[in-house]
Amino acid sequence: MAAxxxxxxxxxxxxxxxxxxxxxxxxxxGPPAHYLLSVMRLKIGDAVKxxxxxxxxxxxxxxxxxxxxLQLQLRTLLRPREPVPDLWLCAAPLKKGRVDWMAEKACxxxxxxxxxxxxxxxVVGNPNTDxxxxxxxxxxxxxxxxxxPELAGPVKLTALLREWPPERTLFFADEAGGEPAAAAxxxxxxxxxxxxxxEGGFDDAEREAIRALPQAVAIGLGPRILRADTAAAxxxxxxxxxxxxx
Amino acid sequence: MAAxxxxxxxxxxxxxxxxxxxxxxxxxxGPPAHYLLSVMRLKIGDAVKxxxxxxxxxxxxxxxxxxxxLQLQLRTLLRPREPVPDLWLCAAPLKKGRVDWMAEKACxxxxxxxxxxxxxxxVVGNPNTDxxxxxxxxxxxxxxxxxxPELAGPVKLTALLREWPPERTLFFADEAGGEPAAAAxxxxxxxxxxxxxxEGGFDDAEREAIRALPQAVAIGLGPRILRADTAAAxxxxxxxxxxxxx
Numbered sequence: 001m002a003a004x005x006x007x008x009x010x011x012x013x014x015x016x017x018x019x020x021x022x023x024x025x026x027x028x029x030g031p032p033a034h035y036l037l038s039v040m041r042l043k044i045g046d047a048v049k050x051x052x053x054x055x056x057x058x059x060x061x062x063x064x065x066x067x068x069x070l071q072l073q074l075r076t077l078l079r080p081r082e083p084v085p086d087l088w089l090c091a092a093p094l095k096k097g098r099v100d101w102m103a104e105k106a107c108x109x110x111x112x113x114x115x116x117x118x119x120x121x122x123v124v125g126n127p128n129t130d131x132x133x134x135x136x137x138x139x140x141x142x143x144x145x146x147x148x149p150e151l152a153g154p155v156k157l158t159a160l161l162r163e164w165p166p167e168r169t170l171f172f173a174d175e176a177g178g179e180p181a182a183a184a185x186x187x188x189x190x191x192x193x194x195x196x197x198x199e200g201g202f203d204d205a206e207r208e209a210i211r212a213l214p215q216a217v218a219i220g221l222g223p224r225i226l227r228a229d230t231a232a233a234x235x236x237x238x239x240x241x242x243x244x245x246x
Numbered sequence: 247m248a249a250x251x252x253x254x255x256x257x258x259x260x261x262x263x264x265x266x267x268x269x270x271x272x273x274x275x276g277p278p279a280h281y282l283l284s285v286m287r288l289k290i291g292d293a294v295k296x297x298x299x300x301x302x303x304x305x306x307x308x309x310x311x312x313x314x315x316l317q318l319q320l321r322t323l324l325r326p327r328e329p330v331p332d333l334w335l336c337a338a339p340l341k342k343g344r345v346d347w348m349a350e351k352a353c354x355x356x357x358x359x360x361x362x363x364x365x366x367x368x369v370v371g372n373p374n375t376d377x378x379x380x381x382x383x384x385x386x387x388x389x390x391x392x393x394x395p396e397l398a399g400p401v402k403l404t405a406l407l408r409e410w411p412p413e414r415t416l417f418f419a420d421e422a423g424g425e426p427a428a429a430a431x432x433x434x435x436x437x438x439x440x441x442x443x444x445e446g447g448f449d450d451a452e453r454e455a456i457r458a459l460p461q462a463v464a465i466g467l468g469p470r471i472l473r474a475d476t477a478a479a480x481x482x483x484x485x486x487x488x489x490x491x492x
Contacts, residue, residue, distance in 0.1 A: 101347060182484075222356065233476070244468070
């Protein structure tokens with residue numbers, strides 16, 4: 001593990017900025033400013049780390065503070081945007097709380113893309129993509145990540161399958177079971193995706209359509225019933241450990 | 247997969263009862279009765295599944311209902327208590343919300359025992375074991391489980407290590423990294439435990455004490471920082487997939 005520099009301290013706040021960063025001055029206002037001023041209580045001379053999901057993570061220093069805004073000076077690129085294993089998570093929307101947890105875990109575990117998938121039995125119709133993105137940003141800020149999962153627009157399962165990229169394996173967790181996950185994943189290196197159904201499961205027609213896709217591989221996640229968010233985190237972890245960058 | 251009988255329906259409510267069940271009449275009152283009467287709206291003739299974490303899962307039929315209580319008749323044992331892989335989760339308390347998720351996931355993923363561990367940097371001092379148990383019971387009820395993780399009393403890390411059973415491997419997720427988890431776990435079959443530190447991590451003395459234990463194996467869960475509840479679920483899933491019953 002690389003030596004940990006003494007400054008800036010580990011507790012230095014990290015903030016995601018949704019545009020390309022570069023050396024020089026930067027003005028911060030709105031909710032991020034409130035967070036830095038009132039929650040983190042930053043003063044002139046304090047450090048902030050900014051990352052943009054493009055160039056990487058930058059060290060910035062507070063040069064001036066107002067009631068509701070700050071002036072930062074971006075000094076140097078600390079780390080380039082990290083490499084991300086080529087795994088997608090395709091998941092049907094879940095109830096609030098569970099879908100938030102799933103989006104956070106997908107981000108922490110290093111998923112490259114999160115694809116909300118609309119299925120027949122999904123209880124929640126329209127996934128709130130702003131909310132999903134906000135949860136992923138928060139997870140990335142707290143866990144020191146310099147990359148965010150891409151967040152695809154919601155897509156119907158039929159369209160997802162119809163447009164499926166031929167070089168990508170689609171591992172799907174089916175209640176009916178399948179090849180044990182670790183073995184199935186270790187045997188098929190390369191770009192991959194995990195498909196998780198809604199709380200009610202896939203219906204028979206959907207399951208047939210998925211199984212009909214040449215790139216689809218049914219995986220078993222053990223003999224116990226797992227909730228959708230648990231299955232997502234478990235399947236991602238297994239993939240990362242046998243086919244990803246663990 | 248075994249054929250799914252048509253009755254009782256999949257939506258049949260499941261209830262945990264903390265004493266040994268047997269054929270015959272059973273009176274239900276209090277919160278469980280409220281749940282069955284007012285939430286699930288059960289009527290005479292409806293089915294209920296009861297499980298006790300001892301004998302297994304029983305089919306019961308509603309014979310009479312009152313305002314706040316029901317009389318059930320337990321007819322038959324549907325399934326014996328399921329086998330449980332021999333994995334412990336030893337985890338420092340986390341903030342509410344996160345620790346609840348961790349307890350639920352531990353139950354869903356089939357952990358045999360959950361051991362709350364007190365460390366120096368744990369933000370939360372006294373884990374609320376009633377709350378942990380309630381979350382595990384709910385997860386078991388909803389996921390069709392017939393076994394609950396044992397919930398050990400909170401123990402200080404020093405005592406946990408001092409009394410460590412010699413035949414059990416202790417995989418610990420250390421920020422400093424270790425052997426990739428899948429390989430480390432596959433190479434060491436048998437009774438195991440996963441040790442997860444608090445949100446602030448272990449301090450240096452604790453890390454030394456853990457590493458000094460002959461049965462301890464430091465595992466790496468990838469290059470990304472994972473929150474404690476994520477690390478717990480990920481490590482359990484990997485163990486289940488390479489050394490458990492997946």
